[in-house]
Amino acid sequence: xxxxxxxxxxxxxxxxxxxxxxxxxxxxxxxxxxxxxxxxxxxxxxxxxxxxxxxxxxxxxxxxxxxxxxxxxxxxxxxxxxxxxxxxxxxxxxxxxxxxxxxxxxxxxxxxxxxxxxxxxxxxxxxxxxxxxxxxxxxxxxxxxxxxxxxxxxxxxxxxxxxxxxxxxxxxxxx
Amino acid sequence: xxxxxxxxxxxxxxxxxxxxxxxxxxxxxxxxxxxxxxxxxxxxxxxxxxxxxxxxxxxxxxxxxxxxxxxxxxxxxxxxxxxxxxxxxxxxxxxxxxxxxxxxxxxxxxxxxxxxxxxxxxxxxxxxxxxxxxxxxxxxxxxxxxxxxxxxxxxxxxxxxxxxxxxxxxxxxxxxxxxxxxxxxxxxxxxxxxxxxxxxxxxxxxxxxxxxxxxxxxxxxxxxxxxxxxxxxxxxxxxxxxxxxxxxxxxxxxxxxxxxxxxxxxxxxxxxxxxxxxxxxxxxxxxxxxxxxxxxxxxxxxxxxxxxxxxxxxxxxxxxxxxxxxxxxxxxxxxxxxxxxxxxxxxxxxxxxxxxxxxxxxxxxxxxxxxxxxxxxxxxxxxxxxxxxxxxxxxxxxxxxxxxxxxxxxxxxxxxxxxxxxxxxxxxxxxxxxxxxxxxxxxxxxxxxxxxxxxxxxxxxxxxxxxxxxxxxxxxxxxxxxxxxxxxxxxxxxxxxxxxxxxxxxxxxxxxxxxxxxxxxxxxxxxxxxxxxxxxxxxxxxxxxxxxxxxxxxxxxxxx
Numbered sequence: 201x202x203x204x205x206x207x208x209x210x211x212x213x214x215x216x217x218x219x220x221x222x223x224x225x226x227x228x229x230x231x232x233x234x235x236x237x238x239x240x241x242x243x244x245x246x247x248x249x250x251x252x253x254x255x256x257x258x259x260x261x262x263x264x265x266x267x268x269x270x271x272x273x274x275x276x277x278x279x280x281x282x283x284x285x286x287x288x289x290x291x292x293x294x295x296x297x298x299x300x301x302x303x304x305x306x307x308x309x310x311x312x313x314x315x316x317x318x319x320x321x322x323x324x325x326x327x328x329x330x331x332x333x334x335x336x337x338x339x340x341x342x343x344x345x346x347x348x349x350x351x352x353x354x355x356x357x358x359x360x361x362x363x364x365x366x367x368x369x370x371x372x373x374x375x
Numbered sequence: 376x377x378x379x380x381x382x383x384x385x386x387x388x389x390x391x392x393x394x395x396x397x398x399x400x401x402x403x404x405x406x407x408x409x410x411x412x413x414x415x416x417x418x419x420x421x422x423x424x425x426x427x428x429x430x431x432x433x434x435x436x437x438x439x440x441x442x443x444x445x446x447x448x449x450x451x452x453x454x455x456x457x458x459x460x461x462x463x464x465x466x467x468x469x470x471x472x473x474x475x476x477x478x479x480x481x482x483x484x485x486x487x488x489x490x491x492x493x494x495x496x497x498x499x500x501x502x503x504x505x506x507x508x509x510x511x512x513x514x515x516x517x518x519x520x521x522x523x524x525x526x527x528x529x530x531x532x533x534x535x536x537x538x539x540x541x542x543x544x545x546x547x548x549x550x551x552x553x554x555x556x557x558x559x560x561x562x563x564x565x566x567x568x569x570x571x572x573x574x575x576x577x578x579x580x581x582x583x584x585x586x587x588x589x590x591x592x593x594x595x596x597x598x599x600x601x602x603x604x605x606x607x608x609x610x611x612x613x614x615x616x617x618x619x620x621x622x623x624x625x626x627x628x629x630x631x632x633x634x635x636x637x638x639x640x641x642x643x644x645x646x647x648x649x650x651x652x653x654x655x656x657x658x659x660x661x662x663x664x665x666x667x668x669x670x671x672x673x674x675x676x677x678x679x680x681x682x683x684x685x686x687x688x689x690x691x692x693x694x695x696x697x698x699x700x701x702x703x704x705x706x707x708x709x710x711x712x713x714x715x716x717x718x719x720x721x722x723x724x725x726x727x728x729x730x731x732x733x734x735x736x737x738x739x740x741x742x743x744x745x746x747x748x749x750x751x752x753x754x755x756x757x758x759x760x761x762x763x764x765x766x767x768x769x770x771x772x773x774x775x776x777x778x779x780x781x782x783x784x785x786x787x788x789x790x791x792x793x794x795x796x797x798x799x800x801x802x803x804x805x806x807x808x809x810x811x812x813x814x815x816x817x818x819x820x821x822x823x824x825x826x827x828x829x830x831x832x833x834x835x836x837x838x839x840x841x842x843x844x845x846x847x848x849x850x851x852x853x854x855x856x857x858x859x860x861x862x863x864x865x866x867x868x869x870x871x872x873x874x875x876x877x878x879x880x881x882x883x884x885x886x887x888x889x890x891x892x893x894x895x896x897x898x899x900x901x902x903x904x905x906x907x908x909x910x911x912x913x914x915x916x917x918x919x920x921x922x923x924x925x926x927x928x929x930x931x932x933x934x935x
Contacts, residue, residue: 220506224498231499261682268679274503274523 208237208334209263210289210359213252213270214277214367217243221275225252228273234258234266238291240356249277251367253358278367282359289359292331295341298348300324307347314340325350380510381406381541384474385414387517391552393445395436395798397421397429399456401449402489403476406541421798423791424822426453430460431791431817432798434469438778439753440799441592443470443524450477451489454535455496459785462500464531466782467613468590470524471531473497479539480508494535502530510543518550527558528677529590558676559693562701569689570672571705573646577670579715580606581644583629583658586613586781587651587675593695594618594774597650600699604648605712607719609637611652612766613781620771623720627728630658631917632763635726635931638923640719641666649673651695654684655782664922674698721934728767729930736907737761737836740881741768743888744806744834747895752804753778753796757789757813760842763913765808776803787816790833794820797829804895807833812841812861821874824900831901832894835867838907846912850927851919871902881905 215221222241229236237255244251256266263281271279282289297307304326311318311328314336320327330340334357341352361367378386384407388396396418400408411420423429426448433444444464448457454475464471478487494506503523505516513536520532574580588597594617601608601624608618609629618625627634629641641647647669652658659665662685670688673681674695681690691698729735741764748754754769755778756762762779771777778796780788793807814835824831836842841859848856868878879894879901881887887905894901914928 220494220498223495227498261686265679265683268681272677272679 206257206259209256209258210282210287210357211254211256211267211270212280212282212287212359212361212367213254214244215250215252216275216277217248217250218275221250222252224273224275225254225270228269229254229256229266232266232269234262238354238356240358242358253356255357278370280361280367280370282361287359287361289333289357290331291334291337291357292329292355293337293352294319294327294329295344295352296325296327296350297344298324298350299326300348303347307344310340310343316340376547377544378547379406379410379542379544380513380536381410383510383513383545383547384517384536384541385410385418386547386549387514388445389414389417390518390549391443391521393418393443395419395421396445396447397423397432397436397795398447399423399426399429399449399453401453401476403450403453403478403538404447404541406538407447407474407476407536419798421794421823421827423794424819425817426456427459427787428791428794428817428820428823430457430471430473431463431785431788432795432823433471433473434460434464434788435755435778435792435795436799437464437469437471437795438467438792439775439796441775442799443472443521444795445472445474447474448476449489450475450493451491453489454491454493458496458500459783460791461497461531461533463780463783463785463788465500465502467586467780468529469531470529472520472524473531473533475533475535476541477506477535477537480537481539483537493533497533500531501533504533504535506535506537507540508537510540510545513540513545514547514550518552522553525555528587557694557697559697561678562691562693562698566689566691567701567705570691570702573670573672573689574604574648574706574710577646578712579644580604580646580648580712581640581669582606582608582648582650583611583641583652584608584614584617584650585611585652588614588617588695589774591651591676591695592774593651593699596696596699598622600703602709603703603706604710605716606648607640607716609633609641611655611658611781612779614652615766615769615777615779616771616774618771620769623716626719626723628766630655630923631660632767632913632915633658633917633923634728634767635915635926635929636719636722638917638926639722639726642668642922642924644669647671649675649687650699651675653680656684659684659923660917661920661922664924725932725934726929727932736883736905737764737911738768740834740836740887740891740905741765741808743891745770746888747891748804748806751800751802752776752806753800755779755789755793755796755805755807757807757809758784758786759810759813760846760911760913761808761810761813761836764836786813789813790817790820790824793831793833794823794829797831798827805829805831807831809833809835810842811835811837811839811867814867815861815865818870821871821876821900821902825875829900830895830898832891833900833902835902835904836907837867837904838909838911840909842911843913845910849910849912850916867902867904877901879903
């Protein structure tokens with residue numbers, strides 16, 4: 201029987217680079233009631249192909265359904281589920297922290313601990329760029345929140361499989 | 376050779392052996408209609424009263440012939456009028472290609488006159504769709520659309536073609552259409568072995584057959600398979616015609632309006648073999664109790680149907696023809712379930728499909744119709760009580776002869792579908808069984824039936840109410856008949872006359888068969904008004920939320 205525990209799953213999709221592809225994929229998610237936790241899209245080394253990474257919340261039976269439904273879209277070339285074991289997942293965030301309380305040094309110290317990069321500084325704020333896994337970013341955010349987050353933007357998770365093969369060459373997997 | 380986009384569309388239709396299209400002209404498809412004018416010797420264009428009628432006609436044509444149905448509409452309202460028909464086709468996996476015009480590319484996105492984003496609108500209700508912005512892509516998109524419409528699990532494809540793409544010129548080279556490939560690349564030997572093991576272990580196997588069997592023309596194979604494994608079978612609404620209803624293996628519909636026999640067998644069997652069916656909520660009712668004593672083998676071409684509504688023990692992915700052939704090869708020796716088949720026969724005697732209500736007029740008329748209709752004649756229906764009565768009482772003999780909107784439940788489907796069915800089957804008699812509520816919706820298509828003098832017989836089961844909704848109001852809403860009474864004094868025969876269509880009436884006490892025979896002999900369109908009592912009901916029924924074994928309105932005969 202299906203595992204009914206709600207978990208986070210990362211789906212990596214190769215899609216034809218047409219206008220409207222994103223709408224097809226996202227539309228499928230919304231009309232079937234699947235929750236998107238994060239979404240990132242970009243070109244690939246092949247001009248005709250884009251790659252979409254979608255993080256969803258659900259149990260394994262939902263994920264199986266989603267994968268099957270997404271695979272039916274004509275513009276979708278390949279779908280794979282990326283886990284901590286079989287792939288690498290990373291996200292980039294830009295975060296503007298308040299330094300009004302004279303805690304600029306503390307912020308810089310935190311940023312060094314997390315290997316974040318300072319990308320902008322003003323009299324009252326400091327803006328950092330940080331990349332990493334969901335866990336790393338979450339811990340950073342937990343520690344940074346007390347300084348006062350002025351604003352925050354995230355790219356959403358992007359992911360790639362481990363090993364020699366590309367997603368394009370990965371055979372179809374039946375869940 | 377260099378051709379305009381409009382001519383390329385028509386040439387591509389001819390490439391695909393299209394000889395009949397259904398549509399309605401308008402500003403954004405003027406170039407296309409001009410090209411069709413030039414090729415009217417090769418392509419018959421059927422002008423409907425409304426674009427919705429064209430989409431249902433294309434659907435009826437596709438379901439009854441197995442070919443791709445084509446409908447054409449102009450931009451804006453023309454395109455949106457196709458939407459219900461496209462959604463109907465999507466839900467029932469019918470191969471359609473819908474062609475719409477749009478405003479010129481330069482005017483797209485500017486809220487131009489009669490502009491609508493039909494590709495955006497139809498995204499959730501098509502298998503795929505296109506907007507063609509460059510005439511150079513047009514021919515390949517047309518070909519791809521046909522391929523997608525029929526491949527794997529069929530469905531509708533829409534191609535939106537701006538007017539300037541229709542008038543631009545480009546090089547056109549004729550191509551031959553691709554042969555349809557039977558999909559079975561995901562069918563594993565292990566799953567086949569497991570299925571064979573389950574089949575051999577089973578003592579009380581039961582089949583549940585759906586529309587997939589009809590679409591993939593696998594009825595013959597299913598019938599052979601049933602004999603080989605010696606099992607009874609029920610059908611979903613979409614599966615009507617896959618098995619002859621006079622077969623001793625046939626137990627009728629399953630689910631909400633299933634026969635008691637089907638529902639009991641599904642409940643009692645130890646193995647349920649599901650072929651081209653999708654466990655619709657109208658079949659399953661309460662999912663947690665559906666076939667809960669059984670292991671389940673599901674055969675389907677669409678991986679997304681596996682474990683979607685009901686978890687299966689074993690699934691066989693692929694075209695039903697291929698899967699059943701391989702399965703039969705592996706089983707080799709016929710299985711025997713004499714005791715189980717005898718139990719089923721007894722159930723059939725104990726729970727006959729009879730209605731225990733004040734009148735049986737609708738079923739009497741359908742029985743009279745059964746005496747007249749032959750192997751190749753076609754019944755279309757609308758949606759509601761008359762639809763279920765038709766599914767229950769029509770003698771189903773062959774696939775593609777019973778056309779009904781199962782998934783979407785589109786009232787007004789049948790009139791359009793009957794037009795398509797008749798255009799595609801000139802030698803078959805076509806009967807549309809309607810209710811008065813449905814017939815009001817698309818009776819404008821009498822225009823089309825009259826214009827082309829199609830000898831369609833429309834039987835209006837007239838109870839002056841939206842019967843199915845009223846039935847629910849009676850059973851579950853304390854008899855509050857909110858907006859379901861259709862007491863406007865419409866004379867359907869006068870309406871028919873206005874369109875130049877013959878009219879007949881079957882009143883209580885009339886010889887229904889004689890009147891029907893006379894109607895068919897006219898070889899002209901005829902509307903027959905059949906007065907039926909207000910409160911006749913569709914029975915048996917599984918009240919919403921119940922297990923399918925808990926039915927109301929079952930007639931039980933004491934066998935002792």
